[in-house]
Amino acid sequence: MAGDATQSYGRPTTPSKDRGLPSALGWTILSTAVPGLAHLRAGRRGLGFFLLTCFLLLVAGIAALAWWALAGDGLLELRRIALEEPQLVLGAGIALLVGALVWVGIIVHSFLVIRPRRLRWPGAALSVVVVAALCVGVAVPAGAAASYAYAQYELVNSLFGDPEDAEFAWGGSPNPWGEQERVNVLLLGGDAGSNRYGVRPDTTIVASIDLRTGNTVLLQIPRNLENVRFPPGSPLAEQFPYGFDQIFNEIYQFVADNPQTASTEARAADDPAAATLKEVVGYLLDLEIDYYAMVDMQGFVELIDAMGGVRITIEEPIVYGRYNEGLLEAGTRTLTGEEAMWYSRARTYSDDYTRMGRQGCVIQAVVEQAEPADLLLRFQELASVARSRVATDVPRNHVDDLLGLSETVRGGEMTTVQFTPPQIEPWAADWLKIRLMTHTALEESGATEAASDTGAEPAEQAEPSREPSAPAEPETGTEPEPAASPSSAGRQQGDGPGELGALCP
Known part of the structure; x- marks a missing residue:
């Protein structure tokens, strides 16, 4: 029984039993969409639950942001922030890149913990292709979004002048130019x-x-x-x-x-x-x-x-x-x-x-x-x-x-x-x-x-x-x-x- 507990909650360097390559790749793909699943399957419950919890919290945060943006004037406020606070846009772009790198690391580690013990070269080559494709699928959109964020930051900083003391408050009047016609x-x-x-x-x-x-x-x-x-x-x-x-x-x-x-x-x-x-x-x-x-x-x-x-x-x-x-x-x-x-x-x-x-x-x-x-x-x-x-x-x-x-x-x-x-x-x-x-x-x-x-x-x-x-x-x-x-x-x-x-x- 003690051996079973160690096998279930320990941190083995390889999976407890030899799984086939299709199963390993399948769990890696699932873990790309929902981080932590491959680790749970491989017996890495501590790390698996941690990754899954972080992912669910992130999804909840994104859902809350989407609800706020769509329920009222959130989209307009986000546009205002993008134009008036370019440093926040740049910060979001950097955070997105860091998050993408972490996600890529999770994908690679997911395959490593779930991979078969014995993997011949055709299977190894296929594994590299699949894992690389998953990593690219995550990194490219994140890189594109970060590039947009940097372009926005550069555009606002280089083209538009420093903010003036506004004569009006955002959202305070239907006519933001006050009494002007x-x-x-x-x-x-x-x-x-x-x-x-x-x-x-x-x-x-x-x-x-x-x-x-x-x-x-x-x-x-x-x-x-x-x-x-x-x-x-x-x-x-x-x-x-x-x-x-x-x-x-x-x-x-x-x-x-x-x-x-x-x-x-x-x-x-x-x-x-x-x-x-x-x-x-x-x-x-x-x-x-x-x-x-x-x-x-x-x-x-x-x-x-x-x-x-x-x-x-x-x-x-x-x-x-x-x-x-x-x-x-x-x-x-x-x-x-x-x-x-x-x-x-x-x-x-x-x-x-x-x-x-x-x-x-x-x-x-x-x-x-x-x-x-x-x-x-x-x-x-x-x-x-x-x-x-x-x-x-x-x-x-x-x-x-x-x-x-x-x-x-x-x-x-x-x-x-x-x-x-x-x-x-x-x-x-x-x-x-x-x-x-x-x-x-x-x-x-x-x-x-x-x-x-x-x-x-x-x-x-x-x-x-x-x-x-x-x-x-x-x-x-x-x-x-x-x-x-x-x-x-x-x-x-x-x-x-x-x-x-x-x-x-």
């Missing part, structure tokens, strides 16, 4: 490239989003706008009292080359030139710009490719390229990143204003076609592009709220206002009309934007328009461009906003 995001498309000096935003769009309805107005500023006025009292206004002596898209690089021309607030930002553009555009439109996001041409190409392309209807063939060597055929199809870039930038046989209309169509198509499930599957690629190609001043603790807002935007209406001929002449802009068109569009979108905090009155901005001969001539010698046909894709008709759903084919 709209959120205004400055979208910049830079032309940076290996064969170009500096950055000149050829695309400047303010996306003004109604927080209640998700209706979005795209306020599109032409790159060749001249004699741009600066906020009163700013260093740029003192240097250029009659307006900037270059075209609008040169402002960014001018400030980057001359940082002393940025305001005190802008100089404190990570990118003083981009912060200055927020101030300038906000003054121009009489809006408060909340955030900016900038992507260069190659980044745009890579982002569209990472999304799997964007489906666009092209009404007429579009010629593109330095030597007109490219052609986008008419028709409806999914454009690659390179094709989408040329669709947005090409102006051969057209002009800046035609491509501005197409840019609005691309934005609308991306918003409509970016399915969250697809983006999640492509997360690694999207995160890699965003880290290296996108710049923004969105603070980390606002990202989750913007993601939630993006879901509202998909259900809203998107309209466009373009400050281009015949509504606005870039070489002799009516500054008051620009502000009037802006606020009219916002009112029609469903809410009135509160006055900006700049302290400037629209009438002061409008003074130069009453005396168009007063500003100095721009040094660039820009010639007026012909107005695009109102029937061009994405082009508004008249002074009022145009609905992109109707303007884009």
Whole structure:
């Protein structure tokens, strides 16, 4: 009897009796799913019960977490944690890797304690293959999940700024922006490239989003706008009292080359030139710009490719390229990143204003076609592009709220206002009309934007328009461009906003 007890509760180096290989492999597979079973079968009851208890506690914890996540706002809270506390995500990834290594060790040890005493080489080879396959089946998913966690950690830390002191508490209000009615995001498309000096935003769009309805107005500023006025009292206004002596898209690089021309607030930002553009555009439109996001041409190409392309209807063939060597055929199809870039930038046989209309169509198509499930599957690629190609001043603790807002935007209406001929002449802009068109569009979108905090009155901005001969001539010698046909894709008709759903084919 004593011998039996020792055999049952002791720690023999080999199983008490010679089991067949199929039985050993079967118990190893079962122990992979439920750790401890092979040890119990082999007589290692102490270790077996310990492993089984740990496994059941882990399952209970996962079940409780799943119930919490699915029963209420748990999934939203987990998303918030992932965006605002990247170190916790990284810690979870590391814990997952450690857990996977422990699990692999349990699989190997399970086979060792249950294996037959005599194992010839064909059986040994089969055992190695089966055990290795089980280990890989556990390690690969865990490694992939840990890789996602690290990508999330890197993305949040490198792209988004440090958290700001929030003006609101999570879950405390249906409107996380407090009393604001709209959120205004400055979208910049830079032309940076290996064969170009500096950055000149050829695309400047303010996306003004109604927080209640998700209706979005795209306020599109032409790159060749001249004699741009600066906020009163700013260093740029003192240097250029009659307006900037270059075209609008040169402002960014001018400030980057001359940082002393940025305001005190802008100089404190990570990118003083981009912060200055927020101030300038906000003054121009009489809006408060909340955030900016900038992507260069190659980044745009890579982002569209990472999304799997964007489906666009092209009404007429579009010629593109330095030597007109490219052609986008008419028709409806999914454009690659390179094709989408040329669709947005090409102006051969057209002009800046035609491509501005197409840019609005691309934005609308991306918003409509970016399915969250697809983006999640492509997360690694999207995160890699965003880290290296996108710049923004969105603070980390606002990202989750913007993601939630993006879901509202998909259900809203998107309209466009373009400050281009015949509504606005870039070489002799009516500054008051620009502000009037802006606020009219916002009112029609469903809410009135509160006055900006700049302290400037629209009438002061409008003074130069009453005396168009007063500003100095721009040094660039820009010639007026012909107005695009109102029937061009994405082009508004008249002074009022145009609905992109109707303007884009």
